[in-house]
Amino acid sequence: MFQEQLAVQRARQSFQTGKTKPLEYRIQQLKRLQVFLWERRKDIAEALKRDLNKSEYGAELFETVVLEAEIKLAIERVVEWAAPRPVEKDLLTILDEVYVKPEPLGVVLIIGPWNYPWTLTLLPLVGAIAAGNAAVLKPSDISTNSTKVMKEHLPHYIDEDVYPVVTGGVPETQELLKQKFDHIFYTGSTTVGKLVMEAAARHLTPVTLELGGKSPCYIDKNCNIAIACRRITWGKFLNCGQTCIAPDYILCESSIQNRVLEEIKKCIKEFYTDNPKTSEDYGRIINQRQFKRLMGLMEGITIAFGGDADESQYYIAPTLLKNVTGESKVMKEEIFGPLLPIITVSGVDDAIQFINKGEKPLVLYVFSHDSKIIKKVMAETSSGALLANDCITHFIDSALPFGGVGYSGMGCYRGRHSFDQLSHLRSCLIKQLNMEAVNSMRYPPHTTKKLALARFFLLRHVSLSWLRRMLMLTMLAGLAAYVAQRFQ
Template sequence: MSQEQQAVERARKAFLTGRSKPLEYRIRQLKNLQRLFVEKQKEIADAVKKDLNKSEVGTQLYETLGLESEINLAVKKVKEWAAPRPVEKNLLTISDTVYIQPEPLGVVLIIGAWNYPWAVTIQPLIGAIAAGNAAVVKPSEVCVHTSKVMADLLPIYIDKELYPVVTGGVPETQELLRQRFDHIFYTGNCAVGKLIMEAAAKHLTPVTLELGGKSPCYIDKNCDLSIACRRVAWGKYTNCGQTCIAPDYILCEASIQDRVIEEVKKSIKNFYTDDPKTCSDYGRIINQRHFKRVLALTEDSTIAVGGDHDESDCYIAPTVLRDVKPDAKVMQEEIFGPLLPILPVNGLDDAIKYINRGEKPLALYIFTPDDKVIKRMIEETSSGGVLANDCLVHYSVNALPFGGVGNSGMGCYHGKYSFDQLSHLRACLIKKLNMEGVNDMRYPPHTPKKLGWARFFLLSNPDLGWMGRMALLAALVVVAAVVLQKYFL
């Protein structure tokens, strides 16, 4: 039996003991997880520094701070989330108990990504724990050092049988995917997402796919270009452009292209100095394979800013490409690197048409002071999320669902959405063995009179308060008595 199979079997065996279900246990595990981020911050930051050249402050800011916030919310709200949820009734069920009961799915597989190795791996784990599941955690092998630290630390702080960590590369992941899970949560690219979905289909396992795509950024000529470009530059070059919701390219009118380039250039200097290579806040491409891929995307475009690179250090400077054509190499795939192409368009209509010709993106950014422009962009396009006059920060709002649509993914998470995504929302209806006269309309023989009663009960949906419901219930008792007398006496 492989180590992957053993991990899954141990997790399922642990889940079947029922120990992951009590709310007190879930809360204790979440608090233990939070202690990890407080007590082992240096080990976490050192590993991320080796993998992605993130500073310790940057690691807290972009990786662990959001996780601590998510844990705080889950600890505070899990009792509310897990409680029965009353629903509206119709006249036939007004005397019944009708509610939704969230229940754990079982054993969840979480396959993390390398670009934010803690944030995108542990965030779904928080939801899985809060929902009462077991979870097998598979960190990305591309982040070699972080994967090892995660495998070493998680079993110290949280239940190692319920939440095992499986390390390794493609063969180990393939072996995991041969096992049966109750949900698979994958963060990564579209090509692998299709393989995940194919493997899940063999067991009819539901999936959450957090993918990516080319997230557009439309800059209106009437906006404050200094502020807009500062925010775009931050969104683009954070983590060396290796962010699934980074603005992938800019759409703007040709008349403002030079000013956009100049303002982005200023922001690059302000953020990362004249020499980003020596700046502790500027990252590196994850490995040489991705370095070569990103660099090749510049071959048929004009570099307006940056372009410096060093293969031995996996360094590519913050780069802006001007007058980019739709058929350029850089426009054929998600960039996932520090290249910012600018495509001149003839205003808003042209921008909307261009966006709609491509696959639906994970994020869409609009910079404009005009609410009508924002409204049109929202109404006439589709994307996983939309953000006006800023970049990335919608990810930090755990009251918003985070997820894609179409090619950019399926399913969503963060906050209560994580809990619901990794729960079965079970429909429950509890009746009593009385008032049988009301049910007679559904029993054969079926007659027009019975159909008339059924139409009344099913199609009448009065919006009643508590007093109204009590009065209606009393009336139904009378109706039931009449029906009972008519059909049975």
């Protein structure tokens, strides 16, 4: 039997014992995950340095701190999240118990990506543990050093039978996808996302797909261009551009194109010095395949700045491209690297039209002082998220659901959204064996009188809060009448 089958079988058997359901167990496992991140932080940082040339500071800031915050939140709130959730009653349920009860789904498969191999693999795990599931972890085979650390050390901290780590490449992933799961959580490309969804459909397994796409960035000519470009530069070249929510391209009017170019050049030099290749804070492309793909995207394009490359180190400098059109090669796929095309438009309407010609992006960025422009872009486009006057930071707020729409994905997570995504929200209605006089309206023989009664109960939509108000008004009216009569 393959290791994949054994891992799934072991996780399924563990879940069926009921060991993951008690809140005490969930909290204990989350605390063990906390300890893992703290005790193995140096191993994690070293792995990220070898995989993506991330600095120790960058590894902590953009990988482990986000995880620590998510775990802390889950530990503090899991009791609240898992509690039955009362719903509003109506005339038909006024005397009944009515609530939604979150329940674990079962065994969840989590397929992680290579660009943020810790954050984007373990964040869904936090949600899976909090929701009381078992989970099979499949970290990326591309970020090999991070995967090795995860495989070797994570089982010493959290329950290996419930949360096994399966490693390997495409064959192992394909074998995993043949197994039956209760939910699949995949982060990666749209191409592979389609294959994951196809495999899940064979078992009618629900999926969360965190994909990507070409996230546009519109700069209004009247905004503070210097600050806008500073934030765009940071968001774009973070992790060498290998971020699913990085600004993929800039849209701006031709009158400010040169200013935008100059400001971004200035920020690149400020952040990464005149030679980014020597900067501790500038990463590397993950492998040769991605390096060659990115180099190919620059063919036939005017390089306004940067363009330096060293295949021996998988290094590509922060690069600005101009004279780009919608038909350019670099606009035909998600860039996922340190290339930033600038496309000129005549204004916000033209920018919106350009955006809407493509697939719905994971995030849409707009920089403007004018709230009317921001609201116009929001109203006339669709994206997983919209962020005005900044980049990336919406991901940090765990109160916001993170996820795509259409080609950029389906489903969402972060904080309570992760818990709900990986739970079954079970509807519960507890009635008593009485009140048959009211219930008789549904029993044959059907009559005009019964129909009229049913219409009253079903079409009035009288809520319990309304009934309380009416009861209070009736009591106050009665009290007022009594006082008036008493003191006549």
